[in-house]
Amino acid sequence: MHITVIGGGLVGITTAWYLLDSGHSVTLVDRAPELASEASHANGAMLHASHTEPWNTPQALGQLLRWIGRENSPLLLRPTAIPSLVGWGVGFLRYSRAHHHARNTAVNARLAVYSLRLMRELEDRVAIDYTQQHAGILKIFRSEAEMQTAHTSSALMADAGVRHEALSPAAVSDYEPALADIEGDLAGGFFYPDDASGDARIFCQRLGEAAVERGLTLRLGESVRDLRVEAGRLQTIETDHGTIDADAFVLATGAEAPRLARQVGVRLPIRPVKGYSATLPVGGIEAAPAMPIIDDGRKIVITRLGDQLRIAGTAEFTGYDRTIRPQRVRTVLEQGLANFPALTAQIDASAAEQWACLRPMTIDGPPILGESGVSGLYLNTGAGHLGWTFAAGAGRVVADMIDGRTPAIDLAGLTLNRYR
Ligand SMILES: Cc1cc2nc3c(=O)[nH]c(=O)nc-3n(C[C@H](O)[C@H](O)[C@H](O)COP(=O)(O)OP(=O)(O)OC[C@H]3O[C@@H](n4cnc5c(N)ncnc54)[C@H](O)[C@@H]3O)c2cc1C
Known part of the structure; x- marks a missing residue:
């Protein structure tokens, strides 16, 4: 499949990485001239x-x-x-309320523990120095x-x-x-x-370089303006440089995700x-x-x-x-x-x-991973104060979901369905 990831922060680049692992042809588009230009640029650096x-x-x-x-x-x-x-x-x-808070703490911890394990595996595979x-x-x-x-x-x-x-x-x-x-x-x-702990920006940029060596197409300095749903499926996005067609898209635009998702009728409580x-x-x-x-x-x-x-x-x-x-x-x-x-x-x-x-x-704490309800559009956003900690785990989970594989962790509390 050809898959386009929209957003080149921590969450977008790790998703692209795991999609490459599955053998897909992957494009990543970001409006900024370099990866990790927004929330992933100078965060608290904690993998916690x-x-x-x-x-x-x-x-x-x-x-x-x-x-x-x-x-x-x-x-x-x-x-x-x-x-x-x-x-x-x-x-x-x-x-x-106490019972929601306790449940969502446990949901976040499940994803975080998985994610930190994947970070260790990534470090064994790709020699990245990110302090x-x-x-x-x-x-x-x-x-x-x-x-x-x-x-x-x-x-x-x-x-x-x-x-x-x-x-x-x-x-x-x-x-x-x-x-x-x-x-x-x-x-x-x-x-x-x-x-x-470690520097998230350096990690993103080094993983981006390694991904490009594996075939990732990077389109930086290109802003996505419009998501076009035709015949009930997202097949094309319009940018300020032209259009991009793909079999599937992953929305990983961080705080901007609700504004883009709203164009195709998806309401994200972020x-x-x-x-x-x-x-x-x-x-x-x-x-x-x-x-x-x-x-x-x-x-x-x-x-x-x-x-x-x-x-x-x-x-x-x-x-x-x-x-x-x-x-x-x-x-x-x-x-x-x-x-x-x-x-x-x-x-x-x-x-x-x-x-x-x-x-x-x-609105509740955990991120939103996977299907959006619009065919061809997947979500990886809403990581709040934990996007560095979640990045590898969330990227892997979304790649698994796109491929129809069962993710290694229980997804209860981590998908858009929890609000329905
Ligand atoms: C002060 C601070 C401290 C933090 N400390 C920690 C910490 O210690 N540990 C931790 O785990 N987390 C921490 N976080 C949270 C973490 O940094 C974020 O959750 C994470 O960076 C979110 O990553 P992201 O990829 O979802 O979003 P972003 O990094 O914001 O990436 C989104 C990307 O989408 C692109 N984009 C947006 N709109 C468009 C468009 N229309 N077209 C094309 N591209 C677009 C942007 O340019 C951007 O590059 C902290 C956050 C802050 C603010």
């Missing part, structure tokens, strides 16, 4: 099956109300975005209540195979000496030995949620952390990528506005660096590379 709780936690409504209008809060709702969130927002809060580290991930907590919540969610994820170890504050510093200065502020932490990152040079500075760290209370992730330190976080409901707001980046940076006073004294935070982009967030 340990962090698979959907963001609409049972505490979400209280947090949203408490943080409303506060420019330095981890979760921000901008008034201009409210009209686009009316129906979706009600559903987002409905899915925050990966297979050293596990540390989560830190400042209150006993947060530790209790982490015990509960870790137990839930353990059922899917995510191993964990609860840590005292002193044990946190043993794992990451750079946290010793704030040991007294911590209630404890958790260590997840099977998690990993909204863009903006996040920020700052990347700092820290080469040669001993006080810089080596471990990937999740500061749960501040909703910040901190990841070492070779000579650089990436600090990422915040969730901003602001429609499709991609503007990098310096105040938000400052918040992310300050909150991340507050954990490392010795490092902060040695760096120039104003030299940080700033980034903002939109996560494609589903």
